[in-house]
Amino acid sequence: MIEKNILRSTVVLAILALTTQCRPLQNVANNNNKVQNDSTLYAVLAGEEKYTLHGVIPIKFSVTNPTDDTLKFTQYHTPFEGMMSKFLTITDSAGNDIQYIGAMTRRVMPPPAETYHAVAPGETKSVTFDLNQVYKIEKAGPYTLQYAGGNISGVASGEPIVITVEHGGEANISRTLIIMLSEETSLEAIAEEAASYGADVLYKYNALNGLAVKIPESKSVNEAMEHFKKLQGVVSVSKDQISTIQH
Template sequence: MKNFSTLLYATVVLALSSCGMNKNGTQNSTDAADFPATVAVDSLAEKGLFAKMSIKDTVKVGELVELKFTVYNDADTAQHFCKWHTPFEPFISKYLDVQSESGEEVNYKGAMAKRVMPPPAGSYMAVNSKDSVSVTVDLLKGYDITKPDKYTITYVGQNMSGLIVKDSISFVYAKQ
C-alpha cells in the first residue's frame, strides 16, 4: 500500500508539473480553445487583462440599477477570458456579492446554470491589444434589491472567468 501511495503521488506531481507546457518546455499560447476549466486568478492579470466595475453613486427606487463592467487588455497581443460568471452573459450564475451597509447579503434571484467542462471555445471573449470591452446590466434582474440602503458590490466570479476586479463599489438606493 505504501508503494502504491508513493507511485500515485509521483504520478500526480509529474502530471501537474507538465500542465501548461509544450514540448520544448515553454508556456503554451493563450488560445481560447486551450483554456482550462477554471483559470488561475493571477494568470490573466499577468497577461494584461483586468476588469473594473462602475455604478452611479445614487440610484432612486424605481430606476434601473445599472452596473457597467469593463475588461481592459494592457498586453501587446489580443487576450481571451471566459465570459461565464461575468455580466457578458445573462444572469445564469451568481458572480457578485451584493451587501447592504449592515452587512446583510442581498438574495440572488437569477438562474444557476450547470456547465459543461471545460468551457467550449464559444465561451471565451477576445479583447484586442490596448483595448477594452464593456457591458451594462440591470442588477434588479438578478438581485433582490428592494429597500433603500447603501449597497456594496464585490465581484466573486474570478475563479471561472480569470478576471480580477480589485475594488468593490458602492451605491445608495434612495427613496424618490
C-alpha cells in the same frame, strides 16, 4: 564557492518571481483611480452614485487588457453571458449579503471555444446590466458591489464600488424570460415556438442551450412562463434575468 553563488542566484530569482506574481491589483472602481495591474485581464465595475429603489439600476462591467498580447476570457460567470449566475457579491451597510434571485445555470466544462472573448492589447470590452432584476434590493441605503467570478472567467476582480439606493421610482415588471433546455432539445425548435407564440427572441445561448425571449404585451408574464414550461425539453423558465447591452 561557485556552487554557493549559483544557489544564491537561484534563490534571488525565485523570490523576485514570487514577488512579481503576488503584486496587488488596483483597478478603477468608481472614480479615476490609476490602474497598476499590467499582466492580466481585469474587471471594472462602474455606476451612478445614486439610484431609486424601484427604478433600473444599470451597472457597467468592463474587461480591460493592459498587456501587449491578445488575451481571452470565458463569458462564464460574467454578464457577457447574460444574468446566468451569481458573479457579484453585494452587501448592505450592515454587511449582510443581498440575495441573488437570478438563474443558476449548469454549464459545460471545460468552457467551449465559443464562450471565449478575445480582448486586444490595450482594449476594453464592456456590457451593461440591470442590477435590480437579479438581486433582491428591497430597501434604501448604500450597497457595496464586488466582482467575484474570476476563478471561472479568468478575469481578475477589481476594487468594489459603492452605490446608494434611495426611495422612489416606479416598479418595473420585466417581460423577459430565460428558457433553459435539456442537452438533446433543439434550440432552434424552441426559438421557432417562441416566435409563433408572439415573443421576440433576444439572444440564443448556444453553449448553454438556452434563450432569452421578450413576451408580447398582449400576454401576461406568468401565462407565458406556464406555456413554455409545458414544452418538451424545457428544463427551466425564469423571469427578470437579463438586461444587457454589450459595447
